[in-house]
Amino acid sequence: MVAKQNTQQKILDAAQSLFAETGFNDTSLRQITSVAEVNLAAVNYHFGSKKELIQAVLQRYLRVLMARLDQEFSQLLASQQPNNLTQVLAVFVKPLLELNSVHHNGTRIFLQLLGRGYTDVQGHLRWFINHHYGRVLDKFVLLVQQSCPQLPASELFWRLHFSLGTVVFTMASNEALAEIAEADFSEEVDIEGVIQRLLPYLAAGIAAPVYTRSNPQQQLRSGT
Amino acid sequence: MVAKQNTQQKILDAAQSLFAETGFNDTSLRQITSVAEVNLAAVNYHFGSKKELIQAVLQRYLRVLMARLDQEFSQLLASQQPNNLTQVLAVFVKPLLELNSVHHNGTRIFLQLLGRGYTDVQGHLRWFINHHYGRVLDKFVLLVQQSCPQLPASELFWRLHFSLGTVVFTMASNEALAEIAEADFSEEVDIEGVIQRLLPYLAAGIAAPVYTRSNPQQQLRSGT
DNA sequence: GTACATTTCAAACACCTGTTTAAATTTGGG
DNA sequence: CCCAAATTTAAACAGGTGTTTGAAATGTAC
Numbered sequence: 073m074v075a076k077q078n079t080q081q082k083i084l085d086a087a088q089s090l091f092a093e094t095g096f097n098d099t100s101l102r103q104i105t106s107v108a109e110v111n112l113a114a115v116n117y118h119f120g121s122k123k124e125l126i127q128a129v130l131q132r133y134l135r136v137l138m139a140r141l142d143q144e145f146s147q148l149l150a151s152q153q154p155n156n157l158t159q160v161l162a163v164f165v166k167p168l169l170e171l172n173s174v175h176h177n178g179t180r181i182f183l184q185l186l187g188r189g190y191t192d193v194q195g196h197l198r199w200f201i202n203h204h205y206g207r208v209l210d211k212f213v214l215l216v217q218q219s220c221p222q223l224p225a226s227e228l229f230w231r232l233h234f235s236l237g238t239v240v241f242t243m244a245s246n247e248a249l250a251e252i253a254e255a256d257f258s259e260e261v262d263i264e265g266v267i268q269r270l271l272p273y274l275a276a277g278i279a280a281p282v283y284t285r286s287n288p289q290q291q292l293r294s295g296t
Numbered sequence: 297m298v299a300k301q302n303t304q305q306k307i308l309d310a311a312q313s314l315f316a317e318t319g320f321n322d323t324s325l326r327q328i329t330s331v332a333e334v335n336l337a338a339v340n341y342h343f344g345s346k347k348e349l350i351q352a353v354l355q356r357y358l359r360v361l362m363a364r365l366d367q368e369f370s371q372l373l374a375s376q377q378p379n380n381l382t383q384v385l386a387v388f389v390k391p392l393l394e395l396n397s398v399h400h401n402g403t404r405i406f407l408q409l410l411g412r413g414y415t416d417v418q419g420h421l422r423w424f425i426n427h428h429y430g431r432v433l434d435k436f437v438l439l440v441q442q443s444c445p446q447l448p449a450s451e452l453f454w455r456l457h458f459s460l461g462t463v464v465f466t467m468a469s470n471e472a473l474a475e476i477a478e479a480d481f482s483e484e485v486d487i488e489g490v491i492q493r494l495l496p497y498l499a500a501g502i503a504a505p506v507y508t509r510s511n512p513q514q515q516l517r518s519g520t
Numbered sequence: 521g522t523a524c525a526t527t528t529c530a531a532a533c534a535c536c537t538g539t540t541t542a543a544a545t546t547t548g549g550g
Numbered sequence: 551c552c553c554a555a556a557t558t559t560a561a562a563c564a565g566g567t568g569t570t571t572g573a574a575a576t577g578t579a580c
Contacts, residue, residue: 079527095416097321101568111529116569118527191415191468192319198472226481230493233473234462238501241461244415248422249457257450269454273501277462280500283492303557325538335559340539342557521580528575536567545558550551 080118082108085175088129092184093247096126096192127200130189133171133182138205140167145211154218158275163215165267180246180263187244190236220279231278238274242266304342306332309399312353316408317471320350320416351424354413357395357406362429364391369435378442382499387439389491404470404487411468414460444503455502462498466490 086108090099101122105112119125144163148155171178189197202209217228242249250261310332314323325346329336343349368387372379395402413421426433441452466473474485 100566102566111527112568113529113570114527122568187415190465191411226477226483227493229477229480230473230490231497233469234466234494234497237465237469238458238462241415241465242458245457245461249454253450253453256453259450266454268507269451270458272504272507273455273458276504277497277501280496283496324536326536335557336538337540337559338557346538524577524579526575526577529573531571531573533570534568537565538563540563541561543559543561545556547556548554550553 079108079110079114082110083115083118083125084129084132086110087125088132088175088181088185091126091129091188092181095188126189130185130197130200133174133178133185134201134205136174137167137171137182138208140170142208142211145208145215148215149211154221155215157216157219157279158271160212160215160219161271161275161278165271168267169264180243183239183243183263184246187240187242187246190240191244216278223279223282227282228278231280235274235278238277239270242270303332303334303338306334307339307342307349308353308356310334311349312356312399312405312409315350315353315412316405319412350413354409354421354424357398357402357409358425358429360398361391361395361406362432364394366432366435369432369439372439373435378445379439381440381443381503382495384436384439384443385495385499385502389495392491393488401487404467407463407467407487408470411464411466414464415468440502447503447506451506452502455504459498459502462501463494466494 083104087099087104090103090107094103101115102112104125105114108114115122115125119128141164144167148160148163168179168183171182175181186197213228213232216232217223217225220228223231246263246266250266253259253261307328311323311328314327314331318327325339326336328349329338332338339346339349343352365388368391372384372387392403392407395406399405410421437452437456440456441447441449444452447455470487470490474490477483477485
């Protein structure tokens with residue numbers, strides 16, 4: 073009973089890092105069990121299959137993240153009056169950063185896993201999250217709708233997925249981007265800094281004026 | 297000489313579709329040669345390796361796209377005066393849509409391939425494009441800088457990569473998004489429609505007001 | 521301390537991967 | 551027509567994949 077917990081934990085810890093760095097399909101069970109210093113068969117014994125291991129790795133973060141998000145969303149919804157879009161988006165920050173209590177560098181690892189999950193095993197993760205946490209995310213959509221009442225639902229749908237793409241891609245290629253940024257602008261970038269940079273970008277994109285034929289070239293200028 | 301061209305073409309045509317749908321790593325040479333109705337060894341005979349086949353598939357589009365983009369960028373740069381950001385971004389539309397002359401559904405296939413390339417074999421494609429077409433892309437960065445002069449270079453770097461992520465992810469999961477959009481809003485979506493929806497989102501995100509401590513919550517509202 | 525259940529381990533399983541080989545076939549020029 | 555070069559073909563290669571097996575080791579309770 074003691075060694076079991078230990079082995080499962082060792083596998084999860086090794087798997088999450090390798091998955092985040094190399095992707096799910098390109099990480100073999102032999103790599104994982106080698107890093108975890110555990111027998112190859114341990115994965116199938118404790119988790120059943122590689123697929124279930126992937127889900128277990130994600131669940132460790134999704135469970136605590138979604139619970140926290142649900143709190144925040146409900147709280148914001150209870151305030152009745154529509155909230156500023158930036159405020160709504162900023163609600164993600166604290167719950168995400170609290171993932172560092174699940175595991176060292178938990179926030180970065182989880183966001184990278186999310187990126188991997190959406191591009192590697194296409195559709196699987198999307199279905200998994202929607203099935204288990206769809207009601208939480210619905211609250212978020214409602215909040216965005218309240219803060220952008222004049223935005224058509226279909227337009228909002230696309231822009232939220234654009235935003236998901238921005239986040240997911242940024243996190244999947246986080247290491248590479250951070251390296252370039254450090255080399256070219258000699259600025260060190262942690263995950264918190266990236267999130268802080270993402271929010272204004274996402275908020276402006278979601279709330280952008282909608283394209284119409286009568287007004288094809290909106291005037292867009294960057295502020296300070 | 298006749299059969300050779302034919303075989304190479306058949307391989308390229310089969311490969312691009314499978315790569316776009318399933319990704320590079322998850323598409324085997326046996327699947328490709330099976331669809332192309334060609335012997336398994338033909339890929340290695342005509343292209344050398346799977347890696348070189350991937351590059352050949354991408355090159356077919358990159359060559360014509362980058363040449364066209366270079367024209368447009370140079371033309372816009374020659375006009376001296378800074379251009380509207382939306383105009384700069386809109387410059388991508390025509391060259392991208394002209395990829396349909398390279399192959400049926402060429403635009404969609406190429407953009408999906410681009411998405412796959414950036415997430416599957418991370419870094420490879422980025423290096424490849426930068427090495428071969430870096431000077432073209434530099435012109436684009438210059439144009440954006442001219443239209444957003446008050447945006448710090450490091451901020452612009454991040455936002456351009458955010459935008460790349462938006463495009464790349466949207467195209468990689470294009471089929472799924474289109475299905476959902478059709479089911480939920482009963483609106484048919486072609487690649488042109490997606491591009492048209494992307495532009496205002498990207499333009500607003502890139503030109504968004506920068507986050508400052510003295511002004512942490514920018515007022516952002518969606519217009520009409 | 522013996523009996524039972526849990527966990528670990530090395531080995532093998534069947535299958536898939538990209539690549540290579542050498543013989544068979546097709547092709548185009550003299 | 552004939553020969554040499556280009557192309558196609560079937561077969562095998564070496565290596566990697568996730569999963570299963572049955573015996574060994576470990577832990578737990580009586």
